[in-house]
Amino acid sequence: MPKxxxxxxNFSEGRRESVIxxxxxxxxxxxxxxxxxxxxxxxxxxxxxxxxxELDDVRNSMLAGAKAAVELIDINEHNGEHPRVGAIDxxxxxxxxxxxxxxxxxxxxSIGKDIADQLSVPVYFYERSALMRHxxxxxxxxxxxxxxxxxxGLKGNRKPDLGPFTLHPTAGAVVVGARGPLxxxxxxxxxxxxxxxxxxxxxxxxxxxxHKAMEGVKAIGVFLKSRNIAQVSTNIxxxxxxxxxxxxxxxxxxxxxxxxxxxxxELIGAVREDSLIESVRSAMxxxxxxxxxxxxxxxxx
Amino acid sequence: MPKxxxxxxNFSEGRRESVIxxxxxxxxxxxxxxxxxxxxxxxxxxxxxxxxxELDDVRNSMLAGAKAAVELIDINEHNGEHPRVGAIDxxxxxxxxxxxxxxxxxxxxSIGKDIADQLSVPVYFYERSALMRHxxxxxxxxxxxxxxxxxxGLKGNRKPDLGPFTLHPTAGAVVVGARGPLxxxxxxxxxxxxxxxxxxxxxxxxxxxxHKAMEGVKAIGVFLKSRNIAQVSTNIxxxxxxxxxxxxxxxxxxxxxxxxxxxxxELIGAVREDSLIESVRSAMxxxxxxxxxxxxxxxxx
Numbered sequence: 001m002p003k004x005x006x007x008x009x010n011f012s013e014g015r016r017e018s019v020i021x022x023x024x025x026x027x028x029x030x031x032x033x034x035x036x037x038x039x040x041x042x043x044x045x046x047x048x049x050x051x052x053x054e055l056d057d058v059r060n061s062m063l064a065g066a067k068a069a070v071e072l073i074d075i076n077e078h079n080g081e082h083p084r085v086g087a088i089d090x091x092x093x094x095x096x097x098x099x100x101x102x103x104x105x106x107x108x109x110s111i112g113k114d115i116a117d118q119l120s121v122p123v124y125f126y127e128r129s130a131l132m133r134h135x136x137x138x139x140x141x142x143x144x145x146x147x148x149x150x151x152x153g154l155k156g157n158r159k160p161d162l163g164p165f166t167l168h169p170t171a172g173a174v175v176v177g178a179r180g181p182l183x184x185x186x187x188x189x190x191x192x193x194x195x196x197x198x199x200x201x202x203x204x205x206x207x208x209x210x211h212k213a214m215e216g217v218k219a220i221g222v223f224l225k226s227r228n229i230a231q232v233s234t235n236i237x238x239x240x241x242x243x244x245x246x247x248x249x250x251x252x253x254x255x256x257x258x259x260x261x262x263x264x265x266e267l268i269g270a271v272r273e274d275s276l277i278e279s280v281r282s283a284m285x286x287x288x289x290x291x292x293x294x295x296x297x298x299x300x301x
Numbered sequence: 302m303p304k305x306x307x308x309x310x311n312f313s314e315g316r317r318e319s320v321i322x323x324x325x326x327x328x329x330x331x332x333x334x335x336x337x338x339x340x341x342x343x344x345x346x347x348x349x350x351x352x353x354x355e356l357d358d359v360r361n362s363m364l365a366g367a368k369a370a371v372e373l374i375d376i377n378e379h380n381g382e383h384p385r386v387g388a389i390d391x392x393x394x395x396x397x398x399x400x401x402x403x404x405x406x407x408x409x410x411s412i413g414k415d416i417a418d419q420l421s422v423p424v425y426f427y428e429r430s431a432l433m434r435h436x437x438x439x440x441x442x443x444x445x446x447x448x449x450x451x452x453x454g455l456k457g458n459r460k461p462d463l464g465p466f467t468l469h470p471t472a473g474a475v476v477v478g479a480r481g482p483l484x485x486x487x488x489x490x491x492x493x494x495x496x497x498x499x500x501x502x503x504x505x506x507x508x509x510x511x512h513k514a515m516e517g518v519k520a521i522g523v524f525l526k527s528r529n530i531a532q533v534s535t536n537i538x539x540x541x542x543x544x545x546x547x548x549x550x551x552x553x554x555x556x557x558x559x560x561x562x563x564x565x566x567e568l569i570g571a572v573r574e575d576s577l578i579e580s581v582r583s584a585m586x587x588x589x590x591x592x593x594x595x596x597x598x599x600x601x602x
Contacts, residue, residue: 004600034599052599097600181596248585264586271590273597276577283584284549285565289572295482296574298335298353299305299398 002054005104006094006181007033007062008269012084013073014045023068024049030064031057036270043224045080046089048184050269052096055107062091063114066174070119075146075172083145086121086172090138093178104178105129112162112176121168122160129177131161138175146172183236183275184268185244187251188229190261197221197230200254204234204247214250215241229263239272245279303355306405307395307482308334308363309570313385314374315346324369325350331365332358337571344525346381347390349485351570353397356408363392364415367475371420376447376473384446387422387473391439394479405479406430413463413477422469423461430478432462439476447473484537484576485569486545488552489530491562498522498531501555505535505548515551516542530564544579545572 013019020040028035033053040047051061066088073087091111095104105128112123130136134157144151149172152158154165160173167173189197198221208214216238222231232251236242244265252262274291281289291297314320321341329336334354341348352362367389374388392412396405406429413424431437435458445452450473453459455466461474468474490498499522509515517539523532533552537543545566553563575592582590592598 006596036596036599037594052596096596244581244587245585262586264588266589267587267594270594270596270599273574273577273595276574276581276595279585280545280577280580284546284580285563286545286568287565288567293338293568293571294574294577295307295337295353295397295571298337298571 001098003099003103004052004097005055005058005099005107006050006052006096006270007058007091008048008050008094009062009065009091010084010089011047011049011069011073012045012075012078012080012087012089013069014041014043014047014080019072020047020049022072023065026068027051027061027065030061033057033061039268042226043080043222044082045078046082046084048269055099055103058093059107059110059114062111063118066091066115066119066121070121070168070171074170076170083139083142085124085142085146085149086168086174087170088115088121088174090126090142090175091177092127093176094181095178096181101128101178101180108176108178115174115176116162116164119168119171120164121171122154122164122166122173123162124173124175125161126175126177127179135161141175149173180237181239181272183239183244183271185234185236185247185265186268187232187234187248187265188224188227188263189231189255190263191230192223192228193260194221194223194230196255196258196260197223197232200232200251201234203254204232204250213242214247217242217247239275239278243278243282244271244275245282249282302399304400304404305353305398306356306359306400306408307351307353307397307571308359308392309349309351309395310363310366310392311385311390312348312350312370312374313346313376313379313381313388313390314370315341315343315348315381320373321348321350323373324366327369328352328362328366331362334358334362340569343527344381344523345383346379347383347385349570356400356404359394360408360411360415363412364419367392367416367420367422371422371469371472375471377471384440384443386425386443386447386450387469387475388471389416389422389475391427391443391476392478393428394477395482396479397482402429402479402481409477409479413475416475416477417463417465420469420472421465422472423455423465423467423474424463425474425476426462427476427478428480436462442476450474481538482540482573484540484545484572486535486537486548486566487569488533488535488549488566489525489528489564490532490556491564492531493524493529494561495522495524495531497556497559497561498524498533500559501533501552502535504555505533505551514543515548518543518548540573540576540579544583545576546580546583550583
């Protein structure tokens with residue numbers, strides 16, 4: 001059985017659709033991978049592409065996508081709220097099916113090497129691919145963004161894992177690594193009060209850090225200028241422990257206590273069926289729903 | 302690509318597990334079908350088995366299951382709240398995948414013929430297999446149950462579609478037919494007040510019949526003696542129009558207005574992934590969730 005992997009590159013461009021389309025086409029055209037989803041965030045000026053395929057195909061397609069990004073995105077001209085280190089900002093790879101985490105880590109190293117050698121973009125390995133403790137967390141690796149790297153230079157604790165040891169003049173640097181699946185899940189509020197969203201996000205983090213609930217949930221409050229609304233933006237990094245519905249229900253509750261309605265929720269990228277099942281079980285107290293009841297699993301493909 | 306069909310026979314036995322196990326084993330062992338689920342309802346003294354397979358396999362397995370049911374269940378000794386006409390009460394077949402409704406109807410006729418010829422149980426065709434208008438609706442075909450058939454005899458508008466034209470002495474009669482997918486979905490209330498459940502069910506039917514909402518939703522209030530609680534028991538016959546969550550939320554709302562908590566909801570049998578998606582979209586205003594975001598669909602089997 002062929003081994004599959006999911007790849008979720010984030011690019012520092014969220015306004016020019018032609019640029020992202022070109023990157024997606026490069027990824028799609030380079031091999032037999034399937035592009036599952038791509039979405040652009042105009043407020044943060046960044047995009048996420050989700051694709052799936054066999055290990056070698058993903059490697060080839062990622063290089064093709066990275067090449068297109070390096071050609072089309074100039075990080076010096078990029079402005080957006082989100083901290084980022086380069087044109088291709090971060091490349092997570094996620095093992096799926098029978099693929100193991102070590103295999104995903106090995107793939108991430110190949111992807112990093114391809115980009116460093118062929119595109120001259122310095123590479124930092126993070127998460128399960130990190131070579132040093134202070135490189136595990138993306139926020140730590142990316143701290144201060146491209147601007148900080150320009151200022152400090154790529155030395156000391158900012159020395160890349162793979163050279164060159166200077167920033168690419170227009171593409172900056174890139175972070176690559178294997179991680180477990182996460183759900184990028186946002187809840188949009190019917191208010192332009194950013195502080196409300198920040199307060200709710202802070203409550204989530206507090207529950208998480210005191211180990212009471214929300215295990216592994218990263219949350220921040222952000223303002224969507226294009227829509228003039230506040231959003232609680234989360235990453236559910238342990239989807240087997242906390243469901244989307246749990247996060248949603250918490251935000252609804254907190255918002256309601258502030259007299260604020262929830263507009264909607266949204267997914268960025270892909271989600272596993274197991275996560276849908278968990279959310280349905282949670283939302284409707286449907287305790288006897290298990291994957292065996294799903295007719296689709298019993299059908300021939 | 303082989304054509305698959307779902308078969309959901311209901312048997313008039315819900316208390317003796319050994320009987321249902323024997324029927325399930327007969328179904329399972331007769332061919333390559335997969336038994337997806339089976340559940341026993343002790344209060345209504347009936348069981349539902351859900352199995353899936355290719356057309357001929359389902360035909361053979363259904364006959365084997367029917368044979369076991371005829372051998373093991375005596376309808377004259379059966380008591381239960383639910384109207385039923387025989388040991389095997391009703392056999393719905395549901396087209397899935399590439400299978401068409403006409404193919405499902407044709408299969409239902411074969412199943413009916415097998416049972417009539419080989420087990421001497423009279424057969425009524427219903428739903429999409431009905432040969433007459435007054436046989437379309439199961440409630441009409443089954444009206445008064447086995448007892449009514451004993452009284453009136455199998456003549457006039459109670460004449461079977463396939464002979465023999467006398468009831469089987471211990472197995473009664475059987476209803477067979479093709480229909481679209483439905484979701485058997487129940488909501489259990491934290492109360493023993495059956496009238497509350499009946500009132501909520503009546504409201505659902507009223508909305509349905511006035512074409513305001515709940516299109517295609519059948520609902521009744523029932524009492525679960527084994528648990529001393531009331532239940533709103535529904536069949537969502539048009540799952541593409543009304544989601545489980547929509548029904549759940551309505552019941553929660555109505556119950557809360559009566560000061561009653563909802564205990565849980567439950568599924569009988571199988572459900573399609575599309576239905577989960579609809580419920581998640583509804584429960585969390587997750588408008589951008591579509592099947593293409595499901596990673597599982599992109600994995601090799």
